[in-house]
Amino acid sequence: MTLARLTLAAAGLLPLAATATATTVRVHYDSPDGGVSIRGDKGPMSWSKGVAAKSDDGKVWTYSWPDELGDVVMKPVLGEDKVAIGGTYKLAAGSTRDIYPFFGAPFGKVRIIPDFASPQLKNSRKLRIYLPPSYEENRAKRYPVLYMHDGQNLFDARTAAFGAEWGIDETVNRLVATGAMEEIIVVGIDNTFSRIDEYTPCCDPQYGGGQLDTYQRFVVDTVKPYVDSTLRTMPGKESTAIMGSSLGGIASVWIAQKNAGVFSKAGALSGSFWWNKQELVTALPPRLPVKFYLDAGTVKDGLGDTIRMRDAMLRQGYRQDADLFYHAAEGAGHNEKSWAARVDKPLTWFFPWQ
The missing domain is CATH 3.40.50.1820 (Alpha/Beta hydrolase fold, catalytic domain)
Incomplete structure (x- = not known):
């Protein structure tokens, strides 16, 4: 698959069936209005601009990309610019990962x-x-x-x-x-x-x-x-x-x-x-x-x-x-x-x- 098709598939503009398998992140966070996006180090993702994840209920946000991209390091973002507290998440190619981030003050x-x-x-x-x-x-x-x-x-x-x-x-x-x-x-x-x-x-x-x-x-x-x-x-x-x-x-x-x-x-x-x-x-x-x-x-x-x-x-x-x-x-x-x-x-x- 060409780089252009990889980018289109990761952005959701080509069906994932066009690739062998997909890497998927499921972000569990109740955000009915603000939305959740994904920043990362490959594909249409970058560390300066997120790609919107999708949700049917405003509580679980899903984003997938072709596993041909290899391992991807990512972080969820709430709204426009509120990056999750803590470290980054590394997803192995072809895996599906559930994460539970938070965005408020880091004080228990x-x-x-x-x-x-x-x-x-x-x-x-x-x-x-x-x-x-x-x-x-x-x-x-x-x-x-x-x-x-x-x-x-x-x-x-x-x-x-x-x-x-x-x-x-x-x-x-x-x-x-x-x-x-x-x-x-x-x-x-x-x-x-x-x-x-x-x-x-x-x-x-x-x-x-x-x-x-x-x-x-x-x-x-x-x-x-x-x-x-x-x-x-x-x-x-x-x-x-x-x-x-x-x-x-x-x-x-x-x-x-x-x-x-x-x-x-x-x-x-x-x-x-x-x-x-x-x-x-x-x-x-x-x-x-x-x-x-x-x-x-x-x-x-x-x-x-x-x-x-x-x-x-x-x-x-x-x-x-x-x-x-x-x-x-x-x-x-x-x-x-x-x-x-x-x-x-x-x-x-x-x-x-x-």
């Missing part, structure tokens, strides 16, 4: 659920839930979910330990806006006065512990069903992660090991792998279909224990950068400020843009 919001009861632990706590920027704007979209422990420390310095927060909301906002990661929901689960017990398996000679099995049932059987039933989540394991720091780090690894059918990703920042004479290292189960992120700082942060956990996982068949990501944070210590400075690493590894 935190919703607090007070007195959330645990029938397993016989107590209650707050859930602090970060909803991504597009949550109210594009109601056709569903989201992966990251569950995190020590919820008090994630979003607000006023409730965080020692007055330092992780800044998870600001970090996710920035990474989404720059196209480094997908939008996600973050569920922060507050700790309680029984934090050591709830976050640990049995039993360390010095610190005791031993309620982690009960805590995991709270997370899996109570928190996750509540989140999936009340929010627009992607509930499958491939879209579900769990992460924490210190004791919350080993809790995340342990919970993912016990629930590999629920979580596909688990992160331990400065994980307390020293717990109970390195029980999580010496009793490591066989390789699981879960991606694990492990890190530690180089300043009094248990780096040696984390290295031993990494090495044990490598012996089990995990592969660095495939299903294991190990990072040594130079100059970092065991505190929220250090975790905030590097939390972009697990976030972008777990939830890369497209």
